[in-house]
Amino acid sequence: MIVEIGHYALILSLSVAIVQSILPLLGARRGDARLMETGTIAATGGFVLITIAFSALVTAHVTSDFSVLNVYQNSQSAKPLLYKITGVWGNHEGSMLLWVLILAFFGSLVALFGRDLPAALKANVLAVQAWILTAFLLFILLTSNPFTRLEPAPMDGQGLNPILQDIGLAIHPPLLYLGYVGFSIAFSFAVAALIDGRIDAAWARWVRPWTLIAWIFLTLGISMGSYWAYYELGWGGWWFWDPVENASFMPWLAGTALLHSALVMEKRAALKIWTILLAILTFSLSLLGTFLVRSGVLTSVHAFATDPTRGVFILCILCLFIGGALSLFAMRASSLEGGGLFAPISREGALVFNNLFLTTAAATVLVGTLYPLLLEVTIGKKISVGAPFFDLTFGPLMVPLLFAVPFGPLLGWKRGDLLGAGQRLYFAAGVALAALLVTLALTSGARILAAFGFALAFWLIAGSLTDLVLRAAFLKVGWRSGLSRLIGLPRSAFGTAFAHFGLGVTVLGIITVSSFQTENITTMAPGQTVDAGGYAITFEKIVPRAGPNYEEQGALFSVRQGGVEMTTLDTAKRFYPARQTSTTEAGIWTHWFSQLYLSLGDPSADKRSVVVRIWWKPLVTLIWIGGIFMAIGGAFSLADRRLRVGAPSRRRQAVPAAVRA
Structure with a gap:
């Protein structure tokens, strides 16, 4: 019954989203305050309904209701409770439900905390946000329903992908989605401003806090995802230029440029075209990331789905919103005023320099990510674009940008003194x-x-x-x-x-x-010692263990320096019977900001020794x-009393004494 309630709530939320996408827009066109206010009510109600739907799916996972296809495919009765909960978004259908939940959450925040926004702008923003919500609710209900029933219900499930059975799944995807989806507010503000025709410094003041919130979460999400892949996959690397990693990095680059551009627009009423375009492009890159992960065009450890029909649906959404927003931008761009003038050597000039390099870097990553796909589609040739390409293209773009960063805050607005900034x-x-x-x-x-x-x-x-x-x-x-x-x-x-x-x-x-960093790949048997990073690492013993839903062969290593034991490292190879899959659990010792990293390979033919990869990674945690x-820097900026969500509250006009009497 709970599952049916969740499914019904999801369908009802689609109806509410359709109402929200139409009535506030009509109200803004007609100047009808009651119609505009329906956006606030619908945004709040839609969030409540999607919360009910998401809670129903969580309940199905926690109670191991294997009559639900999503639970059967991604859970198991023996799985720990934490991973039953996190497994809700460890799959395509559940993660999309989390996606729309966060989308509705941001819309409700605008509805609740946007009281000081102009009524027409707020109505248009909520309507645009509802367009996005409607599209993805349709996508879920038509192609990715998380509440599909199985008849008869199996006795047990297939279990969650073992790589995802980690605490990182509880943190990384929600943070990443808060960043991805958070940029939808900046997109909605941009499209609403283009519809309304009002684009000024006040608009930049309203949109900048929402951009900051999304940027903060995306920064944390990318950092957490990098560390998760580093310790969970056992590869020993922190970034691989994987296409799906790039899909989260590109919105971050564009979002960083948007933050700086909005600052110039707020302070000097300049860079209006830049700011509007970056707001559109940043969320467009977020949508592109969603397409890459769920379309089946990529083979990646990060990919959620391989169904081409879903990919076509998301591609249609992508074309609709990106194409529509850019078309509207092209129609309005000629009417946008240039704003304040400034010298090339000024804080505004430094921020323009920053934006040029960031957007070029994002374009470079975009080309490196999509070029192999386009080549395969057009001529059927498969190539791989990896780290060498990105190191040779992305790296040189960053050097002049990083060199210029300290100059920016020391330059004056409108006209700056480069020599004076250099002296400081x-x-x-x-x-x-x-x-x-x-x-x-x-x-x-x-x-x-x-x-x-x-x-x-x-x-x-x-x-x-x-x-x-x-x-x-x-x-x-x-x-x-x-x-x-x-x-x-x-x-x-x-x-x-x-x-x-x-x-x-x-x-x-x-x-x-x-x-x-140093890397040592060797075959070790219990009692043998190797040196790495100035430490003597001794293979002590193999320890067979059993977990709640896996079996593992653990290996204990002692780490000594100058004959003094510093620590013991525990690494293992795990086998998950439900999925018939093995994983590597790395052993990591953090000493100050550096780490000693051990990863087990395959056992030798005699079964008495095992291949061990040992890395010494100086200052890697930095x-x-x-x-x-x-x-934290983004949080400080967000907490600035001059940068609140929405415009400053209007002061109540004094009433003459005679009138009061």
Whole structure:
């Protein structure tokens, strides 16, 4: 009965979404406040209905109701409760239901917290959001119904993909979807503004908090997904330029450009065309990611579905919204005013420079991702575009951009002083030069590229803090007064500094692990010892174990340095009978910011020894710590009192005393 309630709620939510997509738009055209208000009611009601549907699917998974096809295909009675819950979105149908739940959630947030938005703009935004919701609800109900029944009901299920039976599944997909789907609000604002014809600094002020929220979640989602693949797949890598990884990275690049462009539009009423176009493109790239994951055009560990009919449906949605939005943009672009003028050397100019490189980088990743697919479709030839292509194209684009990042906050609006900004960055330049010389000295000049990479990372880290130090004026007013001034700075200043600092930390981690990691692939038997990263690693013993729904052969390794035992590493090969699948559970020891990483291979022919891959990864955790710092920076900017969701509340006009009497 609960499953039928969920299915009915999903159908009813489609009806509500259709109402929301039409009536508020008509109200905005006619100036009818009652029709416009239906958008708020429908957005809230639709979210409640989809929440009921999602809760019904969760209940079916938790109670192991194998009469539901989705539960039978992705769950098992012996599976731990946590993975029964996370398994709800560990498959195509359930993940799409989570997708539309988050889409409805953002729409309800606009309905509830957009009270100070102009009524017509709010109505148009909710209507556009409902168009997207309607399309994906139709997609679910027609091609991906999560409530399909089985008759008769099987005794047990097939189990969840073993790779997904990890705590990372509870964190990574929801964060990623909050980022993907969050950009739909920026898209809806852009299309609504084009419909209404009102695009000004106030619009940028309204859209920027929603973009920040989506960017924060996408940053965390990508970081979590990278770390999840790093430790769960046993490959020992943190990024593989997998097409589906790229599908989440491209919206992040475009969203970062959108944030900077919206800042210029808010401050100087400039870059209107840039900002509107980036808002459309960012969500378009999110839709492209959804298509790549669920169309069957890719073979990837991240792919959810391989049904071409679903891919065609999503492709139609893709063409409808991207094509429609870009067509509307083309019709309105000529009527958009240019806004404030500024010199090339200015903060606006620096942000334009930033946007040019970010969008070019996103286009490079897009070409590298789609070119093999287009080539296969057109001439039937299969090629692989991997890390060498992206390293040679994406990397050079990032170097000038990263070098320019510390200059931006030090340049003035409208017209800046490049020489003056450079003089204020002397300390950062000194730190970068010291990093360059120390690296060359320690490696006897053999790691020239690594040395320049270190210099760039420390240039970013030191440069990101320069603006805060200068604004606090520690050298002029002393530490006590400087600290007081620092605390009084706008939170957006801390947000910029944290985000740029995190970028530098991530670059430092990437450069270090790429240049100085060591890998040792060897065959070991119990009692044997190998050296890695300055540590002696001894294979102690093999330990057979049984889990709730798997069997494993565990291997214990002791790690010593100078004869002193530092830790014990436990790694294993697991076998899941329900899926007839094996997985590798890596053993990882974190020492400060570096990690020792062990992964088991296949046993030898004599069954007494096993292949072991051992990596020493210096400063590898900085890659993900930097991502956390970037998200914290976004949170600081979002918390700035000058940047609230919606416009500032209107003050109540004073009423003359005579009237009151």
